[in-house]
Amino acid sequence: MAPSILQRRLVDVSERLKRLRAELGVTGEPVAFPDDKAEDTRLRSLLAETPIADAEARDARQHADALARHRDALARQIAALHREQDALLDRMAAELSAR
Numbered sequence: 001m002a003p004s005i006l007q008r009r010l011v012d013v014s015e016r017l018k019r020l021r022a023e024l025g026v027t028g029e030p031v032a033f034p035d036d037k038a039e040d041t042r043l044r045s046l047l048a049e050t051p052i053a054d055a056e057a058r059d060a061r062q063h064a065d066a067l068a069r070h071r072d073a074l075a076r077q078i079a080a081l082h083r084e085q086d087a088l089l090d091r092m093a094a095e096l097s098a099r
Contacts, residue, residue: 006092013085017078024074027067 041060045053 006088006095010085010088010092013081013088017081017085020074020078020081024071024078027071027074 041053041057045057
């Protein structure tokens with residue numbers, strides 16, 4: 001692969017990594033709050049023993065779980081981009097040493 005193509009792909013991967021890291025930073029911090037809220041709501045629903053309290057607890061848990069899944073998906077994407085970046089750097093280094 002031509003060095004310019006490798007360089008463009010490497011720049012693209014780097015930019016995608018920056019965006020995903022920024023999104024993970026925004027997503028990662030507030031995940032703890034919905035988790036705490038879901039647990040508090042669950043405890044209140046146990047004490048209240050009403051269908052409304054159960055529904056609120058279920059909604060809070062679903063919200064917290066959705067945020068956690070999103071955070072985990074971002075982390076997986078970042079890991080995949082790191083692997084791609086490493087492979088591109090290895091190919092670039094191999095091409096440079098072959099010259």
